[in-house]
Amino acid sequence: MEKININKRLKTISAYLLDSKKMLDIGCDHALLGVYACLNNQNINVIASDIREKPLIKARENIIKYHLEKRIKIKKADGLEAMEENVDTVVISGMGTLNILKILENINNYPSVSNIVLSPNNDFVLLRAKVQELGFQIIKEEIVKDNNKYYLIILFNKGKEKTDNFFGKLDLSNTINIDYFRYLYFKNKQIINQINNDYHKKELLIKQNDMIRKKVDLK
Ligand SMILES: C[S@@+](CC[C@H](N)C(=O)[O-])C[C@H]1O[C@@H](n2cnc3c(N)ncnc32)[C@H](O)[C@@H]1O
Numbered sequence: 001m002e003k004i005n006i007n008k009r010l011k012t013i014s015a016y017l018l019d020s021k022k023m024l025d026i027g028c029d030h031a032l033l034g035v036y037a038c039l040n041n042q043n044i045n046v047i048a049s050d051i052r053e054k055p056l057i058k059a060r061e062n063i064i065k066y067h068l069e070k071r072i073k074i075k076k077a078d079g080l081e082a083m084e085e086n087v088d089t090v091v092i093s094g095m096g097t098l099n100i101l102k103i104l105e106n107i108n109n110y111p112s113v114s115n116i117v118l119s120p121n122n123d124f125v126l127l128r129a130k131v132q133e134l135g136f137q138i139i140k141e142e143i144v145k146d147n148n149k150y151y152l153i154i155l156f157n158k159g160k161e162k163t164d165n166f167f168g169k170l171d172l173s174n175t176i177n178i179d180y181f182r183y184l185y186f187k188n189k190q191i192i193n194q195i196n197n198d199y200h201k202k203e204l205l206i207k208q209n210d211m212i213r214k215k216v217d218l219k
Pocket of ligand 1: 052092
């Protein structure tokens with residue numbers, strides 16, 4: 001069988017799916033995450049869903065290529081419309097936080113879902129805050145650097161433990177996580193110097209950089 005070519009971010013997400021039995025991948029695009037997850041976990045079945053028809057053509061090709069037709073079901077659906085009985089894990093990766101939050105709005109209508117794995121494109125702070133408000137707690141998270149970009153991968157399960165929205169559960173002794181906060185610090189600094197009239201935003205970024213300076217060695 002042809003070796004699967006999958007990026008570091010999706011590979012890392014798949015490691016969060018080793019105990020899952022039924023996973024819904026919302027916005028699956030090419031369905032490579034589902035394929036990789038099936039190849040690495042013999043007990044998992046997958047629903048690969050996307051709101052657009054076009055990516056699902058590629059998804060179907062990939063599923064056939066790896067002979068996973070019996071384990072991966074394709075669905076054209078908007079967000080949680082693709083939900084089925086016994087789904088224990090929902091994955092949403094490669095979307096903006098606002099889109100992710102809109103999709104998750106009614107997640108509590110589906111009590112079988114105990115795990116949510118998210119990899120947002122932006123606004124990690126808002127994502128942590130809002131998903132915790134939905135009654136999910138952060139179990140683990142990490143930053144992945146792929147193609148010179150930083151990605152967050154975060155696992156939630158049901159629960160009420162509250163974690164800081166800014167640092168989350170990122171391990172600040174891990175080099176990549178430290179690199180990410182250094183990068184954010186200098187990016188914030190650049191923006192702060194350019195802001196002329198949005199004082200609210202300026203204040204927020206200054207506050208973020210104060211927090212980073214207290215915890216991360218910037219030299
Ligand atoms: C950038 S791709 C990410 C693909 C893959 N999940 C990844 O992480 O590489 C985002 C995909 O989400 C799909 N999408 C966006 N909004 C959606 C929604 N509300 N429901 C289902 N799919 C959605 C898009 O059509 C697109 O294929």
